[in-house]
Amino acid sequence: MSICFAKLRSAMLRSVVGLTVSLATASVSAQPREEQPRDAWPEPEPATVRGEPKAVEPPPKDAPAPGEPRLDANRAIGDDPDAKGDQFAGTPDWVKLGGYLNAGFGFTYVPQALPRDEIGYGFFGQAGVVVEARPYEMWRGKLNIIFDARALEVLADVDYVDNDADGTLDRLLLQKRQIPGHIIQDAWVAFEPTDWFYVRAGGMRIPFTLQQQSANTNTLFPNRSRPNEQFLSGADFGALAGVNAFDGILLASVGAFQGSSLGLNVGEGNSPNNVTGRGVVFSGRVDVNPFGDFPFGAGGPVQRDFRLGVGFGALVRPLTLFDVNTGTEPRSVLDFRMAASLRMSVAGLYVALEYFRRQQSDSFSFRPEVADGAYAQAGFFFPIARSVGLEPIARIGFVSEDQTFDPRLTGYLSGGINLYPVTDKGKGDGVRFTLQYIGQRRFTEVEEAHGARAAIRFKY
Numbered sequence: 001m002s003i004c005f006a007k008l009r010s011a012m013l014r015s016v017v018g019l020t021v022s023l024a025t026a027s028v029s030a031q032p033r034e035e036q037p038r039d040a041w042p043e044p045e046p047a048t049v050r051g052e053p054k055a056v057e058p059p060p061k062d063a064p065a066p067g068e069p070r071l072d073a074n075r076a077i078g079d080d081p082d083a084k085g086d087q088f089a090g091t092p093d094w095v096k097l098g099g100y101l102n103a104g105f106g107f108t109y110v111p112q113a114l115p116r117d118e119i120g121y122g123f124f125g126q127a128g129v130v131v132e133a134r135p136y137e138m139w140r141g142k143l144n145i146i147f148d149a150r151a152l153e154v155l156a157d158v159d160y161v162d163n164d165a166d167g168t169l170d171r172l173l174l175q176k177r178q179i180p181g182h183i184i185q186d187a188w189v190a191f192e193p194t195d196w197f198y199v200r201a202g203g204m205r206i207p208f209t210l211q212q213q214s215a216n217t218n219t220l221f222p223n224r225s226r227p228n229e230q231f232l233s234g235a236d237f238g239a240l241a242g243v244n245a246f247d248g249i250l251l252a253s254v255g256a257f258q259g260s261s262l263g264l265n266v267g268e269g270n271s272p273n274n275v276t277g278r279g280v281v282f283s284g285r286v287d288v289n290p291f292g293d294f295p296f297g298a299g300g301p302v303q304r305d306f307r308l309g310v311g312f313g314a315l316v317r318p319l320t321l322f323d324v325n326t327g328t329e330p331r332s333v334l335d336f337r338m339a340a341s342l343r344m345s346v347a348g349l350y351v352a353l354e355y356f357r358r359q360q361s362d363s364f365s366f367r368p369e370v371a372d373g374a375y376a377q378a379g380f381f382f383p384i385a386r387s388v389g390l391e392p393i394a395r396i397g398f399v400s401e402d403q404t405f406d407p408r409l410t411g412y413l414s415g416g417i418n419l420y421p422v423t424d425k426g427k428g429d430g431v432r433f434t435l436q437y438i439g440q441r442r443f444t445e446v447e448e449a450h451g452a453r454a455a456i457r458f459k460y
Contacts, residue, residue: 102126104455144186201239208313210341218297227373236261248293279319287311299379301428306346313339333362348381373399391418413439
C-alpha cells in the first residue's frame with residue numbers, strides 16, 4: 001500500500017513540475033519584443049543574376065537629385081523657354097524664384113564735344129527679381145521687375161540764354177536729372193493647353209527681333225546692340241499666340257500690342273505738330289532651327305552641338321493722328337518694320353547677324369521716312385582652368401536714319417572679353433565679369449566717341 005502511494009506521489013510531482021515549466025515558457029513567449037534600431041538591421045543580400053552578385057553603379061556626379069529638374073545640354077542656364085523645352089516641363093505644380101544683379105563703371109570721351117561734355121564717367125547698377133509659377137495645369141505666369149538707379153529721366157530746370165543781350169532768346173539749356181525707379185519687364189499669364197501651343201497676355205517684349213527674344217541675363221554683351229534698340233526697345237503690353245513645333249525646330253508667333261516700345265514720335269518728322277496718335281501694333285515672327293532646338297541665349301559656358309537658326313519678324317502699325325486740342329482732322333500713318341536674322345553656334349563659338357528696316361508713310365506728305373540698320377556679333381568661349389573660362393567678344397553695326405530727306409549714318413564698334421570664374425557648379429554663367437570697349441562714329445557730322453565699361457553680372 002505504501003509502495004502504491006509513493007508511486008502516485010512521484011507521478012503527481014512530475015506533472016506539477018511539467019505544468020510549471022510550460023506556463024513559464026508561455027509567459028516568456030507572450031512578452032512584447034523590443035524593436036531593434038534601424039541602423040542595426042542587417043543589410044539585404046545583393047541581388048544575384050545567374051549566381052553572380054549584381055553591382056550597383058553610383059549615379060554620375062552631374063546627375064540631379066531625385067525630384068530635381070534635368071537641364072538640357074543644349075540650353076543655356078537662365079534661358080526663358082516658352083512652352084516646350086522647359087526644364088520643369090511635365091511638372092504640374094511649381095514655383096521658381098530667381099533674380100540678377102548688374103553693376104559697373106563706365107567712361108566716355110568725345111573729342112568734338114564742348115569741354116564740359118568731353119569726358120564723362122559714372123557708376124551704374126541694376127537689379128531684377130523674377131518669379132515664375134505654374135500653380136495649375138496648363139496655366140503659367142511670370143513677373144520680372146527691374147530696379148534701376150537711372151530708370152527715369154526728368155526735367156529739373158530750364159535756363160534761357162541770350163548771348164548778345166538783344167532781348168532775343170538764342171537757345172535753351174535743359175537740365176535733366178536721372179532718378180531711380182522700377183520697370184516692369186515681364187508681367188504675363190500664359191495658357192498652355194498642349195506642349196506646342198500657348199497664348200500669352202500682359203507685359204512682355206515683342207518677339208520682333210532676335211535680341212528681343214533673349215532674356216536680359218543671356219545677352220552676349222551687357223547690353224543689347226544699339227541698332228536693335230533704335231528699332232524696338234523695352235517691353236510692351238498686349239497678347240501673343242505662339243507655337244513651338246518639332247522639338248524646337250519651328251517657332252512662330254503672332255500678336256497685337258499697344259506700341260509703346262516702338263519709339264514712334266508722331267509729333268516729329270513727317271507728322272504734324274500738336275497731334276496724338278491711336279493704333280494697334282500687329283506682330284509676327286518665324287524662327288527655323290533645322291538642326292534642333294536653339295535657345296535664344298547667346299554665348300556663355302554651354303558647349304552646344306552644332307546649331308543653325310534663321311528668323312524673320314515683322315511689325316505693322318496703322319496709326320490715326322488727331323489734333324490734340326480739337327480731336328478732329330484725322331490723318332493716317334502706316335509704320336512698317338521688318339527684321340531678318342541668321343545665327344550659328346558650335347563648340348563654344350557663337351555668331352549672329354541681324355538686319356532691320358523701317359518705312360513710315362502717311363497721307364499728308366509726299367515722301368516716306370526710311371531707316372535701316374544691322375549688326376554682327378561673335379563670341380568664343382574656352383576654359384582656361386577647371387572652373388574658369390574666357391570668352392572674347394566683338395560686335396559691329398550701323399544705323400542709317402531718315403534716308404529720304406536728311407540722311408544720318410552712325411556706326412558702332414565694340415569688343416572685349418567675358419570672364420566666367422565659376423563654370424563647374426551646374427550654373428557656369430551665373431557670375432560674369434565683362435571688360436568692354438565702346439566706339440561710335442557719326443559719319444554725317446564727322447563726330448566720334450570712345451568709351452570703356454567694366455561690369456559684373458550675378459544671377460541666381
